[in-house]
Amino acid sequence: MIKIAKVSKWYGSFQVLKDCTTEIAKGDVVVICGPSGSGKSTLIKTINALEPFQSGEIWIGDTAVHDPRTDLPKLRSHVGMVFQNFELFPHLSVTENLTLAQVKVLGRSSEDARERGLKYLHRVGMTAHQNKYPGQLSGGQQQRVAIARALCMDPVVMLFDEPTSALDPEMVGEVLEVMSTLAAEGMTMLCVTHEMGFARRVSNRVIFMDQGAIIEDCKTDEFFRDAGERSPRARDFLAKIMSH
Amino acid sequence: MSLDLSFYSWQLVTDYLAKGFIFSLKLTSCATLFGIFFGVFLALARISKFKSLSRSAATYINTMRAVPLVMLILWFYLLVPLFIGRPIGAELSAYLTFSLFEAAFFAEIIRSGIQALPRGQTMAGLALGMTYRQTVRYVILPQAFRHTTPILLTQVIVLFQDTSLVYAIGAYDWLKGFEIAGKNYGRPIEAYLLAALSYFVVCFALSRLVLILKNRLGMNGASA
Numbered sequence: 001m002i003k004i005a006k007v008s009k010w011y012g013s014f015q016v017l018k019d020c021t022t023e024i025a026k027g028d029v030v031v032i033c034g035p036s037g038s039g040k041s042t043l044i045k046t047i048n049a050l051e052p053f054q055s056g057e058i059w060i061g062d063t064a065v066h067d068p069r070t071d072l073p074k075l076r077s078h079v080g081m082v083f084q085n086f087e088l089f090p091h092l093s094v095t096e097n098l099t100l101a102q103v104k105v106l107g108r109s110s111e112d113a114r115e116r117g118l119k120y121l122h123r124v125g126m127t128a129h130q131n132k133y134p135g136q137l138s139g140g141q142q143q144r145v146a147i148a149r150a151l152c153m154d155p156v157v158m159l160f161d162e163p164t165s166a167l168d169p170e171m172v173g174e175v176l177e178v179m180s181t182l183a184a185e186g187m188t189m190l191c192v193t194h195e196m197g198f199a200r201r202v203s204n205r206v207i208f209m210d211q212g213a214i215i216e217d218c219k220t221d222e223f224f225r226d227a228g229e230r231s232p233r234a235r236d237f238l239a240k241i242m243s244h
Numbered sequence: 245m246s247l248d249l250s251f252y253s254w255q256l257v258t259d260y261l262a263k264g265f266i267f268s269l270k271l272t273s274c275a276t277l278f279g280i281f282f283g284v285f286l287a288l289a290r291i292s293k294f295k296s297l298s299r300s301a302a303t304y305i306n307t308m309r310a311v312p313l314v315m316l317i318l319w320f321y322l323l324v325p326l327f328i329g330r331p332i333g334a335e336l337s338a339y340l341t342f343s344l345f346e347a348a349f350f351a352e353i354i355r356s357g358i359q360a361l362p363r364g365q366t367m368a369g370l371a372l373g374m375t376y377r378q379t380v381r382y383v384i385l386p387q388a389f390r391h392t393t394p395i396l397l398t399q400v401i402v403l404f405q406d407t408s409l410v411y412a413i414g415a416y417d418w419l420k421g422f423e424i425a426g427k428n429y430g431r432p433i434e435a436y437l438l439a440a441l442s443y444f445v446v447c448f449a450l451s452r453l454v455l456i457l458k459n460r461l462g463m464n465g466a467s468a
Binding site for chain 1: 370378
């Protein structure tokens with residue numbers, strides 16, 4: 001469903017992505033991990049063209065992300081994205097956050113948008129907070145609303161960019177739970193995260209990146225089971241991240 | 245010397261001050277509305293990734309902010325008729341000059357409001373499928389305005405005070421009303437005293453209003 005082929009990106013002379021190639025099938029839950037600065041976030045943002053790239057191809061279904069003629073807003077409207085810092089719109093209430101793009105982008109009536117918003121708000125367990133403003137919510141609650149906001153657009157795939165990294169530890173669980181449910185329902189997901197427990201339980205594939213390149217791309221159980229067969233860099237990373 | 249305040253009357257207001265006050269108010273409102281409108285576009289142009297656009301906007305803003313307003317008022321009044329071939333009158337000239345001048349100041353305030361927002365807000369707007377224009381309109385500008393409202397209003401107070409500079413081209417503003425009344429009653433000192441007091445009351449009241457607004461915005465959970 002998503003095809004990433006030989007994607008490279010440079011900032012000036014510094015190459016942040018090196019020939020990244022992979023494919024994601026419908027229903028896949030793929031975790032992308034790796035040390036900071038390895039290009040994980042950049043790679044995930046190239047998929048909905050929030051980050052431009054200089055060479056290579058990305059296809060979502062039969063839409064070419066790399067083609068300058070592609071209608072990017074239309075493409076992005078059905079690719080859900082969840083950010084590290086939630087990025088809810090602080091001047092809008094929770095409900096307004098959920099309905100804005102539905103009305104302005106998809107052209108839904110405000111009643112339809114509201115109804116759908118409330119449905120997803122219920123799914124993430126935030127119905128009671130529909131009239132609050134983002135500033136009145138905890139980080140975990142904001143992130144759940146942000147997930148609901150993305151789901152309102154009926155995405156074909158959900159991209160998560162370190163969705164729990166900015167959260168206090170006690171709030172990580174509630175967000176991961178929402179994501180696990182989503183995965184169990186068959187949503188196609190790409191998730192940059194350091195939560196290896198989540199990767200092990202929920203994902204079916206793990207991509208390991210280092211210095212802008214995809215080093216490992218294998219089934220989750222292989223990734224964790226056959227540590228001996230992993231590349232030294234992946235082993236090193238896993239050792240560091242699992243030791244605490 | 246002694247002060248003679250006997251000419252402080254309702255008649256003073258209706259005959260001399262009302263007309264000037266209304267003009268000062270109209271000039272302030274016009275320059276505020278047009279200045280903010282044009283200022284938004286200037287600010288967006290200034291942060292645009294198109295170099296020629298951002299350079300033109302920067303040049304305009306820096307020029308306007310670098311020249312004394314009273315000089316601009318005079319230039320406009322004297323030069324524009326040379327180009328269009330007929331005089332445009334002091335009032336119209338004042339409306340134009342103030343609007344164009346204030347736009348540069350409002351642009352910088354609005355730009356600071358936009359640039360203070362996390363880049364992720366734009367990303368989030370775009371990620372939801374909104375166009376850049378929609379993102380600016382529904383996500384960026386409302387927040388930029390909310391954060392800069394107190395500074396914008398403070399600028400409006402300064403603008404109101406600056407309207408008195410139209411004395412240079414002989415327009416009839418509030419201060420001019422006091423001046424003429426002072427001359428006609430032969431009491432310039434008392435007239436200017438009253439002018440000072442009047443400007444103080446208006447501007448002080450407005451700045452209190454800004455303070456109240458600031459507190460209200462600060463206390464509102466929405467602005468977090």
